[in-house]
Amino acid sequence: MMSAASLRTMLDDGQPVTKHHPWPRVIVTAELWNALLDGLASSDWTMLGLWGEIGMAHLALYEDSSETIIVASLSCPDGRFPSVGRIHSPAQRLERTMADLIGLQPIGAPDYRPWLDHGCWPVRHPLGAATAPTGMRSPYRFLPAEGESLHQIPVGPVHAGIIEPGHFRFTANGETVVRLEQRLGYVHKGIESLLSGATIDQAARWLGRVSGDSTVAYALAFVRAVEAATKTVVPDRAHWLRALMAELERLANHCGDIGAICNDAAFALMLAHCAVLREKILRASAECFGHRLLMDCIVPGGVIADLSVDGVKTVRALMAELRRDFPPLVELYDNTASLQDRTVNTGFVRPALIKQFGCGGTIGRAGGRAFDARRWPGYPPYDQLTFETPLLTDSDVNARVWLRIHEVQQSLHLIEQILQQLPMGPVYMELNRPGQICEGMALIEGFRGDILVWLRLNADNTVARCHPRDPSWFQWPLLEAAIENNIVADFPICNKSFNGSYSGHDL
């Protein structure tokens, strides 16, 4: 283990970038970059993100012991940088993406296969030199799995349900999965390219559609990054209303997920009831803010509409209903042994792997990793609210169900506090226009885990570069590990207990 202040001390040797908020960004030499990678492998640091732009690679790191977040940037004018994935496997898919989108080459990377680029786009390196594609695309090489009596089951991209597309290649020995290899990228929409050059308002609409189920969390991450960059102080009431929306979104998704996981164990009763709760939450959301999923309700500078007196009543009534209707469902889950027979010990993920990947959200906290961005780095108004961060260690499907149950209870508690303490005042504030290039960053706890948004604004307040990093980046790979030695038939329930975002990942 390195000493507590090591990350900060190491980066003292770098060249700090001014106008990057709220955490520091430093330009590092290749030597320092390599030293950071060694640190990543041997210390308690977590990689929060890895992204690039033409001529530069950015690595966001978090040091647990000193609660430090830092972005290290390596200039790579020749388009090559020392691979992070070589030492730290969670970086591999991100690096393959950097190579696909920007043309940055991770030197020494263990895997050079394309990731999001399936060879069909009309352009190569759309975020980089954007050249015309050349030559024939070669078929994707799946990793070999060799052994006696192994067989392969290819699944997707179109799945048998109302679900996003992705490809899963199972290698099985009879019933037992020996290896799962994912191939994603099917829903890549080119969002990062759209964002470059967009106005802040346009960008906010795209950010709200990176992953529809997390539209509030993404919008919040984006506006907080913008507000950090432009040093805009939004009114208090806006913070509180944003938190209300974020908790409504968390409630709706957790209710939906609890039902859907149980449904994948053929326990449809739970789905039926949870879906009703979810619907009630969406209706209340629409009543209060005008959109069932609360899309575009959080805007740079505040929120789109204030919560009326009737809105407060609506949310209060919703809370009372949930307080009445949710506990019997918890009891039902708790008392249904046949259901737990499917969830207990299924889809176990090693806590060490969760830690290494910096896997957040329900998967992380069901596997012993306590990280919750609402608590740290934290953002208003959570510092004025009391809530627990539920933590479990079993790291199986059952733990992930329970974690969601506990988080529903916490969200109810949070919303009640928000209604009680909601300050009065305006809900919107015009953004500052610094008139110069500035950068901002935010880390927000969505229902799925921590969402990172990093951006640079031009002097005219348009977006120069914006990178949203979905929590799924560090969760999808763990699903490959979770399904190993489980039976093929348990894949749906494992997958649902993860509920990774395809759209958020593919961008």
Place this chain on the structure above:
Amino acid sequence: MRKLLLQNLLQSPLTIPPPPPSEAALTELAAKINRATQRRLGRSLSIRQVDAGSCNGCELEIHALNNAFYDLERFGFHIVASPRHADVLLVTGPVTVNMKEALERTYAATPDPKWVVAVGDCGRDGGVFAGSYACVGGISAVIPVDLHIPGCPPTPMQLLQGLLALLQAQESR
């Protein structure tokens, strides 16, 4: 214990909900869909949902059609797992370049007669993603579309209304 619980739960109004009384519109729709569906297809219409690059917002609302409030199946609509069983493809998203082939193949795998409903603003013309190098933009750029249901995402009510409109359009052909 569990039996008791189940009984309690089953007796609650949630389990067998009539369309909520406040929703006259929904009830009205229900009657219309019943008559029209029956005229055209007897009692059932199988729907296969295809995500051709959506942000997953549209999927959430399509899911909601199955909850007790909307209870899609009472109208004779049934969501099926394979295009081979489907009468209707319910397609979302701006058709990402990476999903184009899968969408074409899903369409080819659906037996005739078949209808395609493009869901959401993305499904109509690419929506907010129109113009991206990674999106074809609109379902009808790839396969023939019979109906567009706008919205971002369309609400379950709009989806129900759209499915009804599809039936009426087919009738008048």
